Amino acid sequence: MKRLKIYILLALILLVFIHGTGCSQFFRRPREQNQQQQQQQKKDPPKSLLSMEEQTDSIIKQIQNIKEQRQKIEKQQAQDNGLAQKTEQQGQQEQQEKEGQESEKQGQQKKQGQGEGQQEQGKQQSRQQKKPEIDWTGFDTKIQALHSQWNSFEPQAKRDGAGNRLISDFEVQLDALTRQVTARNESQTLLAANKLYQYFPKFLNLYKHHAPPECKEVKYYVQQVILYGQEDDWENAEQLLPDIRDAWERAKGKMQTPDKNLNEKIDYAVDDFIRVVGQKDLVLVKLKADILLKNLQTIK
Known part of the structure; x- marks a missing residue:
């Protein structure tokens, strides 16, 4: 009798589990459809x-x-x-080698060197004036x-x-x-x-929206990392890396028709960007950031 009760109890537990799993699968699709309907009901951004x-x-x-x-x-x-x-x-070395020559020739060389130096200084000043503002x-x-x-x-x-x-x-x-x-x-x-x-x-x-706004959130964090890197503040830069990954995961979760190949490229681009930030190499950080942001711009 006790065994029979145990079997009945196990059967009930199994039935409840199967019923719960089936319900979750049954209701999951309507929830996804509801999210799509809500998105379609929204207005275009002003x-x-x-x-x-x-x-x-x-x-x-x-x-x-x-x-x-x-x-x-x-x-x-x-x-x-x-x-x-x-x-x-080089000019000074040549002058030292010619110390035994006539003083007049040395004076001419000195004047010529001064003239060339003034010309070079003028060129440098000209280049400095052309710096963009x-x-x-x-x-x-x-x-x-x-x-x-x-x-x-x-x-x-x-x-x-x-x-x-x-x-x-x-x-x-x-x-x-x-x-x-x-x-x-x-x-x-x-x-x-x-x-x-x-x-x-x-x-x-x-x-x-077509591309999830979280893509622009990723862009904000990436740009902020670069700003910190330019100030050599890598400690604060590294603190933003989890936010970049989190924002990208949320972006993927909102895509109605995700491009698997593009998303995979962005996954690797995010990984690469995070890796080079850890190396504290601003040149590499900017290069990887450029690749990541260009990929994000292609999301439709």
């Missing part, structure tokens, strides 16, 4: 939001491009200075546009479900960016612009 994202991204790219151009010019100047020093040393007047125009577009988007964002905290945080950071542009502070403007960029994925999640 033009003012898309324009703000483009303006902010433009500020970041312009400053980074100018910084890279300056680095190339400085590298070329360093090479030119090294060549000039080498030429000067930030178009702050253009940035002032972009800031004015950002405030105008925010004034247009803010009430709509509230109606479409944006929380008070998100709206407040965005306004605080927009004001911070404005102050840095007004102060003509290049490094702080770059940092403030990227911090502002982190809010756009959150707003975009309120609307219909």
Whole structure:
């Protein structure tokens, strides 16, 4: 009798397990369909939001491009200075070898050397004057546009479900960016612009989208890692690496028709980027970041 009760109990447990598994599989597909329906019911993102994202991204790219151009010019100047020093040393050696010659000839050589030195100095000054500078007047125009577009988007964002905290945080950071542009502070403007960029994925999640907004979240973290790397602050840079992987995993989870080959490429690109950040090599970090961001842009 006891055995019979045990068999009945085991049978009931097995039945409950099978029933639970079947129900979970049964309800899983309707949940996925419900998520797709909710996405389809969302409105297209307002033009003012898309324009703000483009303006902010433009500020970041312009400053980074100018910084890279300056680095190339400085590298070329360093090479030119090294060549000039080498030429000067060779000239001094030749003069020492000709010490026994007439003083008049030595004087002519000295004048010639001084003339060549002045010409080289003039060339260097000319190259220094050609270093690119930030178009702050253009940035002032972009800031004015950002405030105008925010004034247009803010009430709509509230109606479409944006929380008070998100709206407040965005306004605080927009004001911070404005102050840095007004102060003509290049490094702080770059940092403030990227911090502002982190809010756009959150707003975009309120609307219909093809590529998940979390892809832009990955972009924000990658850019922030580069900014930390440029300041040789690798400790803070490495702290963002789990956020990059987490944002990318969430992005994949939202894809309605994922491209498996592309996602696999991005998986490896994320791994490569994280690996080179650990090596603290800014050149490699920028190279791997460029590959990762280009792959993210191709998501549809």
